[in-house]
Amino acid sequence: MSYPAYQYETEPDQENSMGHELSQPSHQPVLLNESIHSLAIEPNGSYLDATFGRGGHSKAILEQLGHNGQLFVLDRDPQAIEVARRLAEEDPRVTVLPGTFSCLDDLLGDQVKLNGALFDLGISSPQVDQSERGFSFQQDGPIDMRMDNQHGMSASDWLNRASEEEITWVLSQYGEERFSSEIAKHIVQTRARSPIKTTKQLVEIILAVVPSMAAGKHPATKVFQAIRMHINDELSEIREGLPLVIEKIVTTGRLVVISYHSLEHQLVSDVLKRSPANTDSTSNKPRLKKLGQAVRASRDERLSNRRARSALLRTWEKKS
Ligand SMILES: C[S@@+](CC[C@H](N)C(=O)[O-])C[C@H]1O[C@@H](n2cnc3c(N)ncnc32)[C@H](O)[C@@H]1O
CATH class of the missing domain: 3.40.50.150 (Vaccinia Virus protein VP39)
Structure with missing residues (x-):
């Protein structure tokens, strides 16, 4: 076979x-x-x-x-x-x-x-390839990121509710992201104007804070990994x-x-x-x-x- x-x-x-x-x-x-x-x-x-x-x-x-x-x-x-x-x-x-x-x-x-x-x-x-699952920063879609997308809190819900400290902690612990506090601050400022709902919005927030492609990696790599790990525990x-x-x-x-x-x-x-x-x-x-x-x-x-x-x-x- x-x-x-x-x-x-x-x-x-x-x-x-x-x-x-x-x-x-x-x-x-x-x-x-x-x-x-x-x-x-x-x-x-x-x-x-x-x-x-x-x-x-x-x-x-x-x-x-x-x-x-x-x-x-x-x-x-x-x-x-x-x-x-x-x-x-x-x-x-x-x-x-x-x-x-x-x-x-x-x-x-x-x-x-x-x-x-x-x-x-x-x-x-x-999971990565379907834009509606929200795991990929290369495709625009709702930021969901739940492996079980029928239960639990989506990444979008979390990003719009979590405190700046919690977001900083998640990005730093699970993404080992150097700019975790700057990104968290920008997330909180952005969502005060309008909720963050799409992967594209989140990528734009990250690019505004981490502009360069360090070591050939997209600046959103670590942030997306961290949020995914948090959402799915x-x-x-x-x-x-x-x-x-x-x-x-x-x-x-x-x-x-x-x-x-x-x-x-x-x-x-x-x-x-x-x-x-x-x-x-x-x-x-x-x-x-x-x-x-x-x-x-x-x-x-x-x-x-x-x-x-x-x-x-x-x-x-x-x-x-
Ligand atoms: C890397 S893929 C596995 C691919 C698989 N070995 C194959 O050849 O098709 C990981 C899978 O594990 C599932 N998964 C990850 N963490 C899990 C958990 N804590 N409980 C149950 N399933 C989980 C994901 O939903 C995903 O479908």
Whole structure:
């Protein structure tokens, strides 16, 4: 079976991967062969793809699973869930879990044990490419930025309500943005005249404060990343979700995580090092042991998929 061509982008400064119908964005799963290899799939095992997206990794997992294997697929994005449901209609091995990492305990229930779990963090190309989702500063649209665009507060609502201090904090913590206080001040001044509703308005605010293209990056890159991370509570989701999955993984089972920026890399390491869920109560040693070195995408993959440039794949195995 051949896999569909997938393309994902976490950083909205990346070239748009459009050139296709909006209803059918192109996607390219990152580190596909490497992640499947790292999962060391047992044909009759149970696996979790915690970040289904458009199912690039899921389909590759299914390729390796036998008739009695099981694949649980999670996503908080209603469009991703729609695609997952179509896959589940065709393949009885697939169980769809609509929801977030932090709800995995309830979604999987007490009985489920996993031989492996994959987290491919961040956002998908379909999310970036649809201007109405508001993730991209390269296209004008409503600033929404919710992965689950049916619940919670949009980025526009937040930008028009949050205090200048809170905006400064978010831009500095999640975007490591040098001009966070200047941008926050300009946001608050602008919204006093009229509400900020579109990505174009926000880009104009940022350009007025950060005029240059530092290191070839669009000045809005960090601000958009920061707001997206805040709106989707991305770091808390990782902090809460990983320990829940550690509990479910059986001895010799694998956890594979692909992360895309320094805050994610660091947090994943911290959770795996410090979470009580990963500490054996009798020996005080980690229950999951890191296997080998972190893996980066090959030169070819980095050239053909910009998102792969920052990707880091790490694997852990549960000890007896
Ligand atoms: C990088 S994409 C995954 C792409 C996927 N591996 C593929 O090949 O199609 C990340 C996906 O995870 C979802 N996601 C991110 N954080 C999540 C969370 N906390 N809970 C549930 N889904 C999440 C996003 O909505 C997005 O669809």
